[in-house]
Amino acid sequence: MAQANCDWKTDRFCLGACYYPEHWPEELWADDFRRMRELGFSIVRMAEFAWSIFEPEEGRFEFGLFDRAIDLAREQGIQVILGTPTATPPAWLTSKYPEVLNAKQDGTLYRHGQRRHYNYNSPVYRELSARIVTRMAEHYKDHPAVVGWQIDNELNCEVNVFYSDADHAAFRVWLREKYGSLEVLNRAWGAVFWNQTYTDWSQVHLTRPTPSDSPNPHQALDEKRFFSDSAIAFAKLQSDILRDAAPRQWVTTNGMFGHLDSHKMTEETLDFFSYDSYPNFSTIYPDKGERPLLDRKWSLNLSAARDVSPNFCVMEQQSGPGGWVNMMDMPSPKPGQMRLWTYQSIAHGADMLLYFRWRTAAMGTEIYWHGINDYHNQPNRRVAEAGIIGEELARVGAQWLGSTFRAEVAILKDYDNEWDGELDKWHGPFTGRSVSAWFKALQRRHIPVDTKYVRASTTIEELAKYRVLVYPHPAVMPKETAALLKRYVEGGGTLVLGCRSGYKDAAGQCYMQPFPGPLSGMCGIQVEDFTLIGPYQQAPQVKWNAAGAGTLPGDGFADILRVTAESAEILAVYASDYYAGKPALVRNRQGEGTAYYYGSVFTEESAGALIKVLGLQSPASEWGELPEGVELAIREHHSNGNKFAFLLNYAHDIQTLTFRKPLRDLLSGTEVHGSVAMKPFDVLVLELDS
Template identity: 60%
Template sequence: MKEIINESAITLGVCYYPEHWSEDLWESDFERMKALGFRYVRMAEFAWTIFEPCEGEFDFSLFDKAINLAGKYDLKVILGTPTATPPVWLTEKYPEVLNVSQDGVTYRHGSRRHYNYNSDKYRELSARITTKMAEHYHNNKNVVGWQIDNELNCEISVFYSDADHEKFREWLQEKYQSLNALNEAWGTVFWNQTYTDWNQVYLTRPTVNDSQNPHHALDEKRFISDSTIAFAKMQADIIRSYTKQQWVTTNGMFGHLDNHKLTQDILDFYAYDSYPNFNKIIEDTSVKPLQDRKWSLNLSTVRNLGGPFAIFEQQAGPGGWVNRIEQPTPKPGQLRLWTYQSLAHGADMILYFRWRTATKGSEIYWHGINDYHNLPNRRIAEIEQTSQEIQKIGSDLIGASYEANVAILTDYDNEWDGEEDVWYGPFLSESKEAWFKAFQYNHIPVDIYNLSETTTLDELKKYQVLVYPHAAILTEKTATLLEEYVAQGGKIVFGCRTGYKDKTGQPYMMAFPGYIKELAGVTVEDYTLLNHLQPSPTVQLFGQDKLDVHGFNEILHKEKDDVVFLGYYGNAYYANKPALSRRSHGNGCAYYFGGVFNFEIANAILADLNVPDYRNEFDLTDNVELAVRKKKDKTYYLLLNFSDSKQHVYLKRSMRDLISGKQLNGEVEIDGYDVFILSGKKV
């Protein structure tokens, strides 16, 4: 990404909407942006009517003025294609471009993202506005890059217009070639759903019992992802036909979209929108709640999309629409902390959202750096401090890789299939978060790694431990890959509901856990979904205290003599039956837990995994996150205090804090919401 954006240091910027403000404010705004040390300004992603006030008539004058004025203050412009909000003249004349609910209700003008990707007319008009903009701005020296659309699949990630049904049929015909193959993949013999003509096939529709064919629903999500990517590719191809000097990206990350494929096939790099305060809307009563620290999990997912990334919307104030998303005002120090949170996890460019809080529309409470009155406030002062610091350290950290020896595996098939299947779907996020907590609170940096059919052993070998919690869909090819990973020395942890489905979402006719039975060395003797009709079971791991379990339990049966049972159930009809196994294979080993992970269970298993950590470098409190980034022969340790109180930590060797310039050793204090970036040679 360093080469793509042509920067030698981490840079900051801001989102700005000149069409929202009087032209009299523009120059002062740009001047103040430069004074804050910003280098980038992002604009135009919602301005279609400004560019094309009526069909076929184009006017670039407003943004020409704004872009030229930004250039006067050395601000580099990122232009958004405005296809997230089609003009009212367009939707009134061509209603077929509008999205439709599963119930057949058309979504009308008045909000955003009310179009569908598969309307030929919408694709035609989107291609035209993209072409006109690229034609006009591809030689503008102030425009350095493009953002396609805005937050693809945000607000809504399902589409049921006539065009979507038609394109779904075409997609299925290409995938399956014959109705017999489709019927087999969808299991339509059940409930007499067999199709005898392609025109009978639709996207999922309302049913009597509100239940969809799960195999049909899984393909629907794959189709939505492919449609979204095709829409983005159309725009990217147009832009690149005019210029190779301006990069292309988009921002997100939302549902029913294979963001890995989108990034690898189309984008120069990925841009994420980071709002840590989202996780404070609903009270988290779990053990050791992550709160805003959960955004480190999200950022770890973004980091896996491929290489360094950008933040195109970094939270700059409280967030809320007039009717939803209620968030508190960030406390003093949190905006700075969240900026470093993004930086710690690999962001090389960070843009705040937005310059000034809007005075009109649904987002009048989605606050920017400046308030409505445009007077100084503490958020501006905090971001000014952060900017000054990053200008000082940005060249050190640009392009530095995030270092992790462990990874939590995820995949799109199980994520999408799990939306319909409550026998494992709800457990995916629970267990992922439980393991993320365990790694976080043991100060072990972790990656979130997307496992796909193209994943290779070399890609997995960098990790000493993999956690793959509830991979219901698991093919023979994937099982072979994981077996090879363990044989060469890796350790892997599986959870319940693993390995019993094929790519269509249909269960295998084989003992659970399917193709990983040989690797795990166990089969599932019995299982139960847990609810209020039975006493709450417990599990005792490694002879320690009994822990509560929830969600689902599998009773394990030994299939290989070298399997060791490390945990047993209690307080259930299967009391004293095995719950956790470990089996050595080659130079590594595989664990299988017949339940859903919580923090305590994950923490207990983690202790047995003997994962290398940083205890020889630091003694850290729970409230301090450790991130490690490396660049050539230099290692940087980022300590982020997510508490509002001072934290006492212990450095076991002398290190220099890049922010303050101080040499630190022994016991030191980190102020509430403060950050250290430490570097020092080992002795």
């Protein structure tokens, strides 16, 4: 694991904004930094898109513009995070060295004119990236205002597949290191099928256009692993330089995008992880199904960031309406929502937060990605709201720094199933639906939940801290992971699995044994039959013998179960189609714990019924009653047991809460007791008994 060179934590909550001095007349800078300080801001990020400012032509370096901007920030007591500018290579670079450009799967090159149009494996791009990072690090390593570095910007955003000539060549090197020989590669890829066997390494490529757009699935899975390792190697190239040249400054990067193992990247290259939080995305791309959570569902994304770093930085927090000139047209946050979303991030583990952006750009693709200040630079309601937040965090924010989110339930995920499921329609689409169903059911019952990624390095201690683990549809199930889950259950844990679990090995090939493969013994069942639910078929009906749930619809798929263990108990049966009367939900006692196998895709109703069976209760039940529209999140200091309950009202109307005992709200400094009306988008942060 990467070791922090310096502690990024401070004794105050650092609040700030992303700032682009190269976009504005220099006479605005001093006033900008002064107004930031007056709002309670103490940190800015800059320079992540400014390569041509630092190196206007190859080999000629200039630092004057940013030297002046950083010095002005320091005069106002504002610290600086510098971005390495490799997300946007200069025109002189892409023109002279077109081999640095990324390509589509058919070989068409992406051209200069947007961002993220380069590839990670071009030797010349790696060389020139290393040079600009080195020169910047050497120049700013001792500047008293510069506290840390952000590597690149949002690795794998916009595009997360890479098919340049350099990538094909690097893929062959990666495969040789992984498999050692073509014989082993052919076996792992099942290349004997459809006569795909390779006899020379020069024949091996990343996936390329195929009839019906259906590549070898095992090759496609390895491809995504390679994309991830390429991004991580590119990040490590930069972090190694920064650690060597600027050892007193910390290193992070931002985002959480596809085909990138953010956990591995953080362990190998960063001091901590940073995330970009835009809850309004969930209002224009809502989860499917009834009663979408909208911006509240963004808490699920934050829980994934929290699994990478229990305490993290939000490098970009939404402050205004968002959109490019041609896409992502998000409406303006309503009064109070910027504050609500700020505390949403903090409730889920953010210990530093910067808004995107200080002022809306007047030129370029993001002229509609609005910041705190509008183009006119005059006071507006977002500026006023930022000032309220700044005052609150300056007054009380330090109290919860270093505390971590507390949950007894975790939803398990893993990168291999995520990536394999992009191509495999027999399990991939189900995971998002089931995760959403469980998250909705837990949220509306005020039961905090973590996202936990299962990895080769995951330990039994990491899992054992949870009372319940929900692993909806892990089709790819290495025997080692199955053994780990069995130890968790035998040690007293409760594991909930859904259909399509356990039938593939790490290469994505199917086990030649009854489903759910290596999970079968622990679950006390075998799948005797199964069916995908077609578009003109009705969802399977499931009759519950437990929880008083009656008959509920399943979704998407039906694993028809057969009990194989005396310790197993049937909790629900199918009530429709040719498999009516067959087991749909089975509970099996194993050691000190219990495994549940549900043969369909979870809905919010079936997740709710299982929550009742599991006996899960909200921690708020000890001190109050909360309406559905309010989220509960709890942060706790493990050193002294101090706890803070964050109550977030996402509803557009007043919500009534009932407190059974007096509690103190840190934000208002008042006591809440009895019936309390919570305004739309309001926030309470309560001190709980240790």
